[in-house]
Structure formats: C-alpha cells, structure tokens
Amino acid sequence: MSLIKLENIKKSYPLGDEMLEILKGISLEINAGEFVAIMGPSGSGKSTLMNILGCLDKPTSGRYFLDNKEVGTLENDDLATIRNQKIGFVFQGFNLLSRTSALENVELPMVYAGVPDFERHKKAIKALKAVGLEKRMDHQPNQLSGGQQQRVAIARALVNEAPIIFADEPTGNLDTKTSIEVMELFTKFNKELGRTIILVTHEEDIAMYADRIIKVVDGEILSDTRNKK
Amino acid sequence: MIELKTITSIAIRAIKANKMRSSLTSLGIIIGVAAVIVMLAIGNGAQVSIQKDMKSMGSNLMMIRSGSSTSSGARGGRGSLPTMKAGDGDAIQEKISKIKLAAPVLEQTNQIVYGNANWATSTTGTDNRYFQIKEWELDYGRNFSESDVKNAAKVTILGKTVVTELFGDVDPIGKTIRIKGMPFTVIGVLDKRGENGMGHDQDDVVFIPITTAQKKIIGITFPDQVNMVMLQAVDSEATYSSQEEITQLLRQRHNLGENKDNDFIIMNMTQMQEMMESSTQIMTILLGSIASISLLVGGIGIMNIMLVSVTERTREIGIRMAIGAKAWDIRWQFLMESIVLSLIGGLAGIITGLLGVQIMKTITTFTLIIDWAYVIIPFVFSGIVGVLFGFYPAYKASLLNPINALRYE
Numbered sequence: 001m002s003l004i005k006l007e008n009i010k011k012s013y014p015l016g017d018e019m020l021e022i023l024k025g026i027s028l029e030i031n032a033g034e035f036v037a038i039m040g041p042s043g044s045g046k047s048t049l050m051n052i053l054g055c056l057d058k059p060t061s062g063r064y065f066l067d068n069k070e071v072g073t074l075e076n077d078d079l080a081t082i083r084n085q086k087i088g089f090v091f092q093g094f095n096l097l098s099r100t101s102a103l104e105n106v107e108l109p110m111v112y113a114g115v116p117d118f119e120r121h122k123k124a125i126k127a128l129k130a131v132g133l134e135k136r137m138d139h140q141p142n143q144l145s146g147g148q149q150q151r152v153a154i155a156r157a158l159v160n161e162a163p164i165i166f167a168d169e170p171t172g173n174l175d176t177k178t179s180i181e182v183m184e185l186f187t188k189f190n191k192e193l194g195r196t197i198i199l200v201t202h203e204e205d206i207a208m209y210a211d212r213i214i215k216v217v218d219g220e221i222l223s224d225t226r227n228k229k
Numbered sequence: 230m231i232e233l234k235t236i237t238s239i240a241i242r243a244i245k246a247n248k249m250r251s252s253l254t255s256l257g258i259i260i261g262v263a264a265v266i267v268m269l270a271i272g273n274g275a276q277v278s279i280q281k282d283m284k285s286m287g288s289n290l291m292m293i294r295s296g297s298s299t300s301s302g303a304r305g306g307r308g309s310l311p312t313m314k315a316g317d318g319d320a321i322q323e324k325i326s327k328i329k330l331a332a333p334v335l336e337q338t339n340q341i342v343y344g345n346a347n348w349a350t351s352t353t354g355t356d357n358r359y360f361q362i363k364e365w366e367l368d369y370g371r372n373f374s375e376s377d378v379k380n381a382a383k384v385t386i387l388g389k390t391v392v393t394e395l396f397g398d399v400d401p402i403g404k405t406i407r408i409k410g411m412p413f414t415v416i417g418v419l420d421k422r423g424e425n426g427m428g429h430d431q432d433d434v435v436f437i438p439i440t441t442a443q444k445k446i447i448g449i450t451f452p453d454q455v456n457m458v459m460l461q462a463v464d465s466e467a468t469y470s471s472q473e474e475i476t477q478l479l480r481q482r483h484n485l486g487e488n489k490d491n492d493f494i495i496m497n498m499t500q501m502q503e504m505m506e507s508s509t510q511i512m513t514i515l516l517g518s519i520a521s522i523s524l525l526v527g528g529i530g531i532m533n534i535m536l537v538s539v540t541e542r543t544r545e546i547g548i549r550m551a552i553g554a555k556a557w558d559i560r561w562q563f564l565m566e567s568i569v570l571s572l573i574g575g576l577a578g579i580i581t582g583l584l585g586v587q588i589m590k591t592i593t594t595f596t597l598i599i600d601w602a603y604v605i606i607p608f609v610f611s612g613i614v615g616v617l618f619g620f621y622p623a624y625k626a627s628l629l630n631p632i633n634a635l636r637y638e
C-alpha cells in the first residue's frame with residue numbers, strides 16, 4: 001500500500017494573460033518507510049512538487065492521495081491539520097522562531113495539535129535528545145550554530161510522530177561536515193524509526209543518502225531509479 | 230485548537246520583544262482611558278454638586294413673586310409692584326391640593342449687633358414651613374412656636390456663619406442680638422448648609438417670624454405684605470400642573486379684571502433644576518465623548534502597529550502555518566496581542582486617570598467624584614478597542630499563503 005500516490009498532477013500559475021504550466025502531469029507512488037530524493041535543476045518544478053506533496057499548495061488538476069485520503073481538494077484549514085499530523089518539515093533556512101528557545105520551537109507542532117503542556121514538554125525533550133541537543137534546550141536559535149539549528153528543526157519534524165518528513169535542501173546552508181551529520185540523522189530516523197523521508201536537493205552527494213532518486217526536469221519526471229550504494 | 234493560556238503567553242512574549250514600541254502603542258490607550266476617567270469624574274462631580282444644591286433649595290419648589298408695575302409706560306421690573314401677601318400663600322396651601330406647603334418670605338439686609346461685634350446680613354421673615362420646604366434642620370435650640378408668629382415675638386434663628394461672626398465660640402442660645410436697634414432673643418441655630426452653586430453662603434442669614442418682620446423690622450406698604458411666597462408641590466409634575474389653579478386663585482384674590490395682566494410671577498424652580506441637571510448631564514456626555522475620541526485614536530495606533538507587526542512577522546506566520554496552525558490560530562494570536570496591549574494600556578490608564586483626578590482635586594476647586602462604573606467602563610471599552618482594531622490585522626495575517634510567507638525576507 002503506498003503512502004503517497006500522485007495521479008497526473010498538474011500545476012500552473014498565471015503569468016500575464018497566459019498560464020505558465022510548472023508541473024505537466026506527474027504520477028508517482030511512494031511507500032511508507034522509503035527514503036526518496038527529488039532532484040532537478042532550479043526552475044524544474046521540484047519545489048512546486050515539494051509544496052504540493054507537503055500540502056502547502058494545491059494542484060491545478062490531478063489527484064493526490066496521502067495515506068489513502070484524497071488531499072488535493074481539501075480546504076486550507078484541513079490541509080493545516082494534515083501538515084500538523086502527517087508531515088514534518090525541514091527547510092534550507094531552518095525556519096525556527098527567533099527569540100524562542102529550542103525546546104519551545106520543538107513544542108510548536110504540538111501546540112497546534114492541542115497536546116497538553118506537560119506531555120508537550122516531555123515529548124519535546126525526548127525529540128531533542130534524539131538529535132543530541134538535550135544540553136542546548138534553552139538556547140535560542142541565534143545562540144546555536146547552523147548545524148545545531150537544523151537539528152532543532154529535525155527534532156521539530158519528528159516530535160509529532162508524523163510519518164513523513166519533507167526536507168527541502170536541508171544542507172544548503174551547512175558546511176560539509178555538518179551536512180554529513182544531518183544526513184546521517186535522516187538516515188537513522190529512516191532506518192530505525194521507519195519514517196518516510198522525502199528530500200529535495202540539487203547536490204548529487206546529498207541525494208546519494210536516499211534509496212530512491214527521482215529526477216524532475218521541466219515539470220516532468222525524467223527518471224525514477226533505485227540508488228545503488 | 231490552541232489553548233488560551235498558550236496564545237496569551239505567545240502574545241505577551243511578542244509584546245515584550247518590542248518593549249519601546251509596545252509602550253508607545255499602549256500610551257494612546259493610556260491617555261484615552263485616563264482622559265475618560267478624569268472627564269467623567271469632572272462631569273460627575275458637577276452633577277453631584279448641583280444635585281446637592283438642588284436638594285438644599287428644596288424639592289418640587291415654586292416661588293411666587295410680585296409682578297412689575299407700569300407707570301407712564303415705564304415698566305418697573307420684577308417686584309416693583311408689591312402685591313403678594315402672606316395670606317395668599319396660606320390660601321394656596323389650603324385650597325390647592327397639589328401644593329403641600331406655602332411659606333411667606335420677607336427679606337431685608339440689616340446690620341446685626343451683638344455686644345461689640347456687628348455683621349451685615351439678610352434678615353428673613355418667615356415661619357417654620359420655610360425650613361420644612363428646604364429640609365433644613367436645626368442644629369440646636371428650637372423652632373418658632375405658634376405664639377412667636379402670632380404675637381410677632383422678637384426671637385431669631387441664626388445661620389452658622391452669623392453665629393461664627395457674632396459669637397465666635399460662645400453659645401448663642403438665649404443671648405440677645407440687635408436688629409435695627411431692636412433686641413431679639415436667639416432661640417435656635419441651623420445646620421450648616423455651605424455654599425450653593427452660585428457661591429452664595431446659605432448660612433449667612435438671620436430668620437425672624439414673618440409677623441415680626443412685617444410689623445417691626447421691614448417697612449411694608451400694605452398689610453401682610455411679603456416679597457414672595459415659596460411653595461412646595463406634592464411632586465414634580467404638580468409644579469407644572471398646579472400653575473393654572475394658582476393663577477386663577479391669585480387673580481381672584483387680587484381682584485384682577487379680565488383685561489388686566491397678572492400682578493405676580495410664578496417661577497417653577499423644579500423646571501430650572503431639571504434644566505440644570507440635564508445640562509450637566511449633557512456636559513458629562515460631551516466630556517466623555519471627547520475623551521472617548523482619544524481612546525479611539527489610541528485604537529487606531531494599535532491597529533497601525535499590529536499591521537506593521539504582521540508584515541514584519543510574515544515569516545513567523547509562514548512557519549506556524551507550515552507546522553499546522555489554522556487560520557483561526559493565527560487570527561487568535563494577533564488578536565490576543567492587540568487585546569493584551571489594549572488591556573495593559575487600560576490598566577495603566579486607570580492608574581493614570583485616578584492619579585489625574587487626585588491632582589485635579591488638589592490644584593483646582595472643581596468637585597471631582599469617581600464613580601467606579603466610570604472606571605470600569607473605559608477599561609472594558611479599551612478591551613473592545615483591542616478586539617475591533619486588532620481584528621483587521623489579525624484577519625490579514627490569517628489570509629497569508631504559507632509558501633509566500635515562508636519565502637518572505
């Protein structure tokens with residue numbers, strides 16, 4: 001049973017009087033527990049695809065099933081619930097709340113899920129331990145290094161026990177050494193916790209951590225291959 | 230749905246993050262609330278002091294004065310034609326059921342002497358009905374007796390000011406004072422009334438029986454003459470409805486033919502009281518409204534800052550949305566921020582307003598009275614301002630698209 005199923009997804013934006021078609025009909029299936037990398041040059045439509053997969057955007061046409069539920073036609077508030085329950089995001093720019101401690105940043109998804117105070121606390125601490133930051137719980141983002149900030153973001157993506165983690169260029173702002181640490185964390189959570197990880201990147205060596213590589217060019221899937229490590 | 234406690238702590242954190250800006254924004258509300266409190270205290274004080282005056286004047290009060298005389302075409306003005314008699318008052322009280330009491334009044338300013346002290350004051354000839362109408366109690370001593378009035382006894386009841394001026398600390402009861410050289414025995418001293426609204430000292434007065442005034446002190450041109458008759462109607466409606474009956478009765482008693490004008494003037498003091506009360510009410514409303522405008526301006530200030538804040542925090546909104554905040558979660562967050570900002574302003578405004586009232590009390594002669602309802606109302610109003618002016622920025626924030634918000638630099 002596939003966790004994610006896209007059927008002929010199209011997305012176009014108005015550009016002047018014309019419609020600019022970014023995604024030209026993408027069909028794809030991702031199973032639970034997979035580690036997938038989506039690659040493509042800039043302008044290929046991989047970010048748009050990522051936004052649709054992450055329920056941040058809606059397709060113009062086509063059907064999107066997530067966990068057997070059609071989500072392509074949901075209202076904004078229902079999409080927010082899906083994002084909250086099923087998806088964890090890790091962004092290139094970390095996107096942590098400033099002037100807010102690491103612990104509180106990690107608690108945030110549970111705030112919107114309505115998890116009570118005490119439990120929120122306990123789970124957030126556990127998630128921070130999982131990324132090795134239990135000693136920096138009270139630090140604010142500006143007191144943390146890039147790699148540490150990204151680990152807080154990963155903890156935040158993990159904490160709600162969402163089955164899917166979307167990582168959009170997660171190593172784009174990191175040096176090689178911390179990139180490796182971050183990618184090893186993803187691999188660990190994929191292998192040990194069975195989280196489905198969907199990674200968007202343009203770097204070949206980062207994509208090599210994934211088990212499956214989907215190449216997108218000009219709004220279409222160019223290739224979908226198993227990664228032979 | 231996000232908890233209220235969490236929303237509030239997020240709001241307080243955001244307010245703390247920009248202390249200077251937040252306090253300047255609240256300042257608008259602080260000034261507004263303080264202004265409303267001070268203005269309403271002034272209006273309320275004016276109202277209460279006027280009501281006190283009114284009460285000392287007597288309730289459901291009417292006065293009948295002599296009319297004006299016309300000689301060779303020149304009209305003499307009020308009271309120039311003495312026509313009113315004490316008997317007119319008695320007749321009115323007796324025959325017109327809407328009138329409860331009628332007191333005769335005959336006044337003159339005289340020099341009063343006690344030992345070496347002397348004092349010029351108003352000598353008022355009247356009877357006990359005068360004190361009943363004015364609800365004016367004796368502090369000590371006794372009222373005029375029936376025989377005092379019947380026999381034109383030389384007795385007097387004094388106001389507090391006269392007692393102070395003539396006697397100092399000496400007990401005046403039983404002492405003899407001289408009015409126009411004639412000895413009068415002091416029988417009573419009235420309660421202190423203080424100044425009336427016009428600044429007139431109501432205690433600066435000497436009362437003697439009406440008959441004594443008519444026969445021995447004040448020269449009158451015809452028997453039983455008075456300056457005026459003071460009436461108390463049964464209720465305020467009767468002060469209007471009894472006028473026709475009084476007019477008929479007096480015209481008959483004064484033998485006025487059909488083609489003759491009234492030789493008396495009926496003044497309805499209740500009407501005057503009502504007018505004064507309603508004008509102070511209008512003043513209070515006016516002062517309050519002007520002050521409310523500043524509260525409104527403060528609200529616009531909050532809206533302005535909240536709009537800036539929403540723009541500044543677009544990325545934060547994007548993050549929250551990506552993580553699962555619904556439109557209402559975002560709306561609540563910003564709404565709560567403006568509510569908290571307004572309520573902090575409201576609280577500080579109450580403190581400032583109360584301080585302002587104290588300062589006004591010490592540096593001016595105004596009567597300022599704090600009615601707690603007038604403290605709570607502007608505070609509640611500041612909360613409403615927070616909701617009203619916070620809603621649009623909060624609504625705007627909730628409409629953001631998470632993708633664009635996340636990309637916002």
